[in-house]
Amino acid sequence: MSRGDDGGGDSSAAAYVFRVTVRLGPDEPGVWAEPDTFETTVYRTADSPGEPGWLYFRDNLWRGDCGDEAHMRAVAEDALGVAVDSVDFRELRTTQGYLDDLRAAVADDLAEFNASTADQALSKYLGSSIHVTDEV
Template sequence: MARDEGGATDSPAAAYVFRVTVRIDPEVEGVWTEPDTFETTVVRAADSPGDPGWLYFRDNLWRGECGDEAHMRAVAEDALGMPVDAIDFRELRTTQAYLDDLRAAMADDLVEFNAETVDAALSKYLGSSIHVTDDI
């Protein structure tokens, strides 16, 4: 995403939203935090349909939840640089235009999703966790 002169980033057309429990684990003896965990929202920009990485939902989600929580915790830990105790998929936040492009790309190769319709494929991976909005 590009940054403007003020440092703000252009909004992506869609993003995956997760609720994550992060653990603060000080490395200095005699230092601790209270509480030692907190919840935060982590947002990952969705790649445009057809671009590398656009199948993120297919590879990581199942029925609107993380398909492999341990793997997703490890991915979040790498991205955040701190231990992650729990991760929960919340939604694909998307513009209508992105969703239309996603549906079209999926329709071009339903075999890829082992589904007979685009709606069935979307439900299989994202459940009912699609939030169409102009404010990503």
């Protein structure tokens, strides 16, 4: 799934994909970078439905965007170890198996999402930013 994984071909894998603008600000006098900002793609493994952290989409996204960009910038800065100017959510990249498991977990507690169907709940948080693929 990612460079840190063993590539075992998990059929129920997913990752949140973000476009992040980072800023380099060297601490050393007389050292600078050009350009001092650049965009990169950042991936976060999606936790398995029902496991701790699986509600990441509910807690951080809204209608396919970051719900609180300042918070997401701080999270990205902590994870990357560099200053972050902006974070944009791009998609939940998922296998069909993971999406099926996610829908089932959401359907088990629709009241938690204030929705009448799992698809309505997922749309509320992820918008139309779900990309189903064979390999994440």
